[in-house]
Amino acid sequence: MSHMTMIEAIRSAHDCSMERDDRVVVFGQDVGYFGGVFRCTSGLQEKYGKTRCFDSPISELGIVGTAIGMAAYGLRPCVEVQFADYVYPAFDQIVSEAARLRHRSAGDFTCPLVIRMPVGGGIFGGQTHSQSPEAIFTHVSGLKTVMPSNPYDAKGLLAAAIEDPDPVIFLEPKRLYNGPFDGHHDAPIASWRNHDAGKVPEDYYALPLGKAEVRRDGTQVTILAYGTMVYVAEAAASETGIDAEIVDLRTLLPLDLETIVSSVQKTGRCVIVHEATLTSGFGAELAALIQQHCFYHLEVPIQRVTGWDTPYPHAQEWDYFPGPARVGRALQTALEN
Amino acid sequence: MSHMTMIEAIRSAHDCSMERDDRVVVFGQDVGYFGGVFRCTSGLQEKYGKTRCFDSPISELGIVGTAIGMAAYGLRPCVEVQFADYVYPAFDQIVSEAARLRHRSAGDFTCPLVIRMPVGGGIFGGQTHSQSPEAIFTHVSGLKTVMPSNPYDAKGLLAAAIEDPDPVIFLEPKRLYNGPFDGHHDAPIASWRNHDAGKVPEDYYALPLGKAEVRRDGTQVTILAYGTMVYVAEAAASETGIDAEIVDLRTLLPLDLETIVSSVQKTGRCVIVHEATLTSGFGAELAALIQQHCFYHLEVPIQRVTGWDTPYPHAQEWDYFPGPARVGRALQTALEN
Amino acid sequence: MPKKSGLSLHVPSPGVRPGDAPDFSEVEIPKAGEAGRPEVDVEPEAMRDLAFSVIRVLSKDGDAVGPWASSLGDDELIDGLRNMMTVRSFDNRMVLAQRQGKTSFYMKSAGEEAVACAFQQALRKGDMNFPTYRQVGLLISQQYPLIKLMNQIYSNEQDPIHGRQMPIMYSAKDYGFFSISGNLTTQFSQAVGWAMASAISNDKKIAVGWVGDGATAENDFHAAMVFASTYRAPVVLNIVNNQWAISTFQGIAKGGAATFASRGHGFGIPSLRVDGNDFLAVHSVATWACERARRNLGPTLIEYVTYRAGGHSTSDDPGAYRPKEEGDAWPLGDPILRLKTHLIKQGVWSEQRHLEAEQEIEAQVVNAQKASEEIGTLISGSPPSARDMFEGVFEEMPAHLIRQRQEAGY
Amino acid sequence: MPKKSGLSLHVPSPGVRPGDAPDFSEVEIPKAGEAGRPEVDVEPEAMRDLAFSVIRVLSKDGDAVGPWASSLGDDELIDGLRNMMTVRSFDNRMVLAQRQGKTSFYMKSAGEEAVACAFQQALRKGDMNFPTYRQVGLLISQQYPLIKLMNQIYSNEQDPIHGRQMPIMYSAKDYGFFSISGNLTTQFSQAVGWAMASAISNDKKIAVGWVGDGATAENDFHAAMVFASTYRAPVVLNIVNNQWAISTFQGIAKGGAATFASRGHGFGIPSLRVDGNDFLAVHSVATWACERARRNLGPTLIEYVTYRAGGHSTSDDPGAYRPKEEGDAWPLGDPILRLKTHLIKQGVWSEQRHLEAEQEIEAQVVNAQKASEEIGTLISGSPPSARDMFEGVFEEMPAHLIRQRQEAGY
Numbered sequence A, B: 001m002s003h004m005t006m007i008e009a010i011r012s013a014h015d016c017s018m019e020r021d022d023r024v025v026v027f028g029q030d031v032g033y034f035g036g037v038f039r040c041t042s043g044l045q046e047k048y049g050k051t052r053c054f055d056s057p058i059s060e061l062g063i064v065g066t067a068i069g070m071a072a073y074g075l076r077p078c079v080e081v082q083f084a085d086y087v088y089p090a091f092d093q094i095v096s097e098a099a100r101l102r103h104r105s106a107g108d109f110t111c112p113l114v115i116r117m118p119v120g121g122g123i124f125g126g127q128t129h130s131q132s133p134e135a136i137f138t139h140v141s142g143l144k145t146v147m148p149s150n151p152y153d154a155k156g157l158l159a160a161a162i163e164d165p166d167p168v169i170f171l172e173p174k175r176l177y178n179g180p181f182d183g184h185h186d187a188p189i190a191s192w193r194n195h196d197a198g199k200v201p202e203d204y205y206a207l208p209l210g211k212a213e214v215r216r217d218g219t220q221v222t223i224l225a226y227g228t229m230v231y232v233a234e235a236a237a238s239e240t241g242i243d244a245e246i247v248d249l250r251t252l253l254p255l256d257l258e259t260i261v262s263s264v265q266k267t268g269r270c271v272i273v274h275e276a277t278l279t280s281g282f283g284a285e286l287a288a289l290i291q292q293h294c295f296y297h298l299e300v301p302i303q304r305v306t307g308w309d310t311p312y313p314h315a316q317e318w319d320y321f322p323g324p325a326r327v328g329r330a331l332q333t334a335l336e337n
Numbered sequence C, D: 001m002p003k004k005s006g007l008s009l010h011v012p013s014p015g016v017r018p019g020d021a022p023d024f025s026e027v028e029i030p031k032a033g034e035a036g037r038p039e040v041d042v043e044p045e046a047m048r049d050l051a052f053s054v055i056r057v058l059s060k061d062g063d064a065v066g067p068w069a070s071s072l073g074d075d076e077l078i079d080g081l082r083n084m085m086t087v088r089s090f091d092n093r094m095v096l097a098q099r100q101g102k103t104s105f106y107m108k109s110a111g112e113e114a115v116a117c118a119f120q121q122a123l124r125k126g127d128m129n130f131p132t133y134r135q136v137g138l139l140i141s142q143q144y145p146l147i148k149l150m151n152q153i154y155s156n157e158q159d160p161i162h163g164r165q166m167p168i169m170y171s172a173k174d175y176g177f178f179s180i181s182g183n184l185t186t187q188f189s190q191a192v193g194w195a196m197a198s199a200i201s202n203d204k205k206i207a208v209g210w211v212g213d214g215a216t217a218e219n220d221f222h223a224a225m226v227f228a229s230t231y232r233a234p235v236v237l238n239i240v241n242n243q244w245a246i247s248t249f250q251g252i253a254k255g256g257a258a259t260f261a262s263r264g265h266g267f268g269i270p271s272l273r274v275d276g277n278d279f280l281a282v283h284s285v286a287t288w289a290c291e292r293a294r295r296n297l298g299p300t301l302i303e304y305v306t307y308r309a310g311g312h313s314t315s316d317d318p319g320a321y322r323p324k325e326e327g328d329a330w331p332l333g334d335p336i337l338r339l340k341t342h343l344i345k346q347g348v349w350s351e352q353r354h355l356e357a358e359q360e361i362e363a364q365v366v367n368a369q370k371a372s373e374e375i376g377t378l379i380s381g382s383p384p385s386a387r388d389m390f391e392g393v394f395e396e397m398p399a400h401l402i403r404q405r406q407e408a409g410y
């Protein structure tokens, strides 16, 4: 059991899956010889050859469109979109094709496909290297949407996504690639080396999609988070000294409603945190579900702490990023009444 | 003051706007000589010439991409996407360009652009002629999203959208083109001829974006709806005899939160109805906002009556379509506790 | 002409509109047999001219002439003729059924039956078509049961896709027929991906992509060309240029290009243009392109010059945007008539046999229709269950869909 | 070679990788002056060869030869030289500033300065460029204040776009420079639309679209070609082929095509290929294409053959995927050196004057940098206000954004 960064864990998931199943093929922009701009596929071309891991032209549409054809043939493509901000050129193939193929053909054709992409800000990437478009994927029937928050989960969930018989959108919080980040951008950078979730088996393993994980037990208020926001939530909880229960959703669709509901029914208070813009973000769906399933347990309104309804700015990045201070204030508000 | 169908009203809005402002240009697939597959632009090419109303190649991306360039030049393009189900090839230009141009250039360039598209089912169009993708547009900062429910609003709101300095997504419920439709698909087809909202001035007028309209005053429960669902809601209310207040949102973004909140604070109960799939639909945002702003007024959980989380089916269209029966049941449930 | 001095926008339009006399004088039709037939491993550059010509085999008086003269035997040609006749008879019955309200919608292949029927005869079991809605000939040429097509069109209880999609959105994997999408051109890059997968797997199967003239403007056309060119995918990319895209004439999609076929040159893809109403020419060119793919020589682009003789769909009235008589004026004639004439000239067919064949086929179609309608139509019999609507969104139904299904009462 | 008998996938790769000796033997470089110069109203077909050749004006020993020999006067050429030198000096200072942490990111034009600088000299006030991130030469050639560029790069208080975008995402409408997008190729179809708008308005302005070799694979490339071709838009479409797209060599985007320029032929768009490191050739071809557009003759596609001498960006290490010495081996040399040699040969420039110019320019850049850094950098001075982040999402701030701004404490 060695420590891995999230990058190494993702690379290892590819490696184990390609080792086990030669139907698994990996491609995307710069993923072949170079191993990806974030190095998540480094060494795979050398090990598995140019026809199982290769560079693609700069066409997200072509990447996803050809991958759907490969999946229909019987391969298990796992493709990379360099940044989630660049997935939109492929949106039609994802929404109209990958998501609907099994249903519209009554299972005659299926689409076991993984589309990986880095999400989130905190690297001064501005509006075109920082977006978190998870909500729009969860609105599309036929897609599964996953966002791990640590190396251990990343490897296990990616392996499961590759084995899944249906298309999976696999979102990687780029700010977590090299260490847990809690929003304190001035603090020294933390590393996965000294974090439990940085311990990752070399060998293959898979974690079930659709299961949330309680990261911190608490009684006063429930925080629903995923990706980078899990650590922001932890920071906010410990810094306010509020006994918050933190649920890391891990998979947004299918959603682990049970875990969410039982936590909110216990605490009676809920704060939802995500980095994406507020309006029609995934927090809206969570709030709608919770008020439906926990209505008579809720002591106070559910709050959403999210990115603002603006493009992700460059210089004002830390004013946009929902950090521990904002989450902390929300926790306090949650306890006021 | 003559009666118009929604098609005639939309055509008239184009006509008045092109008459008043020769920066207004109209194009899209089959919109030129033929006047559009739904005839919403018929006669415009003849009246204003081939360079102000013309057919485009079958490229939604090209339509929107070139329209953005035209808007940046100083024209006021109003383009048609033949069905909302076909907007995805243009999604990148809409999300990454039209929506962000003003912000990213600090007003150096702007994008006064209207993208019209028919939405909704009820015409046996199956999964590729029935979708209602409004929610994903409302998640994109920088876009306004409008959906009229009758000819009078359609004309006034389209005129306003064309004059708006920012990009507007204009969604036309195709099942309302020729008459108000309340979901009773076996009943004889109603016409706008004998409906008040079918009375439409020939002359130019504009209605402000961002204002909802109370279609029916009521005290027991608030129904939030837009487009076709307004009539479904009316049918459900009268058939259940429940004294429901029906708010027609008309504009989803910017949202008329005041009207919504004051209605729900009055009734203490709320049912949201839309045709789009449930998960992460716009109903989620509405529910999240209402539980936040009306928490202490709510007597019962907010309910969402929506399309199911499946592709829009062909043969089972009426099992998918959220009709008066389902809305009626929700109203009864809302009054139970 | 600009109003003021200055630039002006050019908006192409067809020479003629309703009321005008049809005019195809701009459509250049070389004599049959003129175009050369290169080796399949020739450099694209060396066969450039074939993207600008029209490869034709059947002469005016019905002889098969020139280097592309088909290798098909008489029986295969007779099969081809019967297949085309079946498509036409089937189409007509289904349009009627739609008019009678038995289904919601239909699209015919009228006038372009040869393209799909002749191409299919060049394919092998295991190859995969990625068709549009105008290639039912691919299935009918394989004796796919007409009743199954009708069950789909009627969305009845035995619809292979459970009433989930509009009429004619067939899916038939065992017949090498990919699930049709209502979204134009998406299948084009998928075909390339399927072909790449076959090559990655060192398989022998090839893929065939289909697209209409109008739909070549879509994004996926470019993606397909780029990926096919870069990875030399074993795929045949077919453009069916039937002159119209709903109300829009081909000039809007083609722009200033000489031909659609010539789009292949910028990708180093061998490109050919063929008389789409000439069964022998289509089959011969298809065979050439498929051999290229099978020999791992890479993609081929083919433009079929034909004419959409009917409306775009049952929702369309072509009389609103093109002269009624245009179809009759189409210089490449009718594919069924031309093959019939050839076979009669060959002495292997006759008016008499043609008439009999027509009656047989008509009977076949009618019987299939009766049987299918006994199962049900959109307005009769028991439709596919609403419960089914929730199935197959995912292989395994997740909790939220089960909840919704129960809420729906199933 | 397939492992088993059967098909196999072809995956192009550059001949050489780190450790190998650079090899450009496949890059054919015709002699300067060889390519012919057609009239601007010639049929695309008649100038087909120009998409496969490389138009060059500057001979080995620095003479301007052949029909494309530039019409530029000595002073204009000296301006061009100084512009290129300014771009290079500016680039180097900014890379340094990034290394010092004064900004987050930077991208150089090193090696391809001639393309933007020479092209801009063919444009008129009012024309609009739709650039990528590697055409800062368009602005510098118009004496756009260096300090404003730096203010944007530093996201300081006087950043014209208020710190909202990453460094180098300039916007300068008054200088005919469209807001740069981080999303590749979107500007290409926008350029066509802007040009269409100019034509619709019977205006005289033309548009210029810019794209890199790698980004030609994107959807918007196709959309731009289709619309430009169909409506004969007054636009010049520029492909800057600098051989690399981050770590991906141009063969992945080009596939089996002979050249990127040849992509224009399938759309009937006149297409030319030019030595991108030859200032005179670039300017001459640009002038030719702009005249076509101004005379309402429609679009032109131009491929500039050049080399990305630096890394893709400050985040990139090209040593990981290409030989370190590749840049020096690039057969078309350095654009600044080549123009300098020509001017000296012409007797209007000298080593001495060059040295002085270098020092002047260096001083200019350093002074601008000092002044800009006094205003602030990403890590010094007062940044653009967070309040501003909420401005300009819409012309008028809607209620929900006001609420959010207040929640944010502004």
Ligand SMILES: Cc1ncc(C[n+]2csc(CCOP(=O)(O)OP(=O)(O)O)c2C)c(N)n1
Residues within 6 Å of the ligand: B029, B058, B082, B086, B089, C132, C134, C182, C183, C184, C211, C212, C213, C214, C215, C216, C242, C244, C245, C246, C308, C312
């Ligand atoms: C992405 C998308 N845009 C628009 C449409 C609407 N549409 C359906 S068929 C059609 C015309 C296609 O013409 P063509 O490609 O020539 O094929 P043909 O109908 O002539 O066989 C259009 C515009 C669609 N189905 N998908």
Ligand SMILES: Cc1ncc(C[n+]2csc(CCOP(=O)(O)OP(=O)(O)O)c2C)c(N)n1
Residues within 6 Å of the ligand: A029, A058, A082, A086, A089, D132, D134, D182, D183, D184, D211, D212, D213, D214, D215, D216, D242, D244, D245, D246, D308, D312
């Ligand atoms: C839609 C999209 N996909 C991917 C990227 C990431 N990306 C930025 S630059 C680049 C390479 C572009 O190469 P090229 O077009 O040759 O331009 P060059 O950098 O060589 O000037 C890539 C892949 C992006 N910015 N946008």
Ligand SMILES: [Mg+2]
Residues within 6 Å of the ligand: C212, C213, C214, C240, C241, C242, C243, C244, C245, C246, C308
């Ligand atoms: Mg067509």
Ligand SMILES: [Mg+2]
Residues within 6 Å of the ligand: D212, D213, D214, D240, D241, D242, D243, D244, D245, D246, D308
């Ligand atoms: Mg490049």
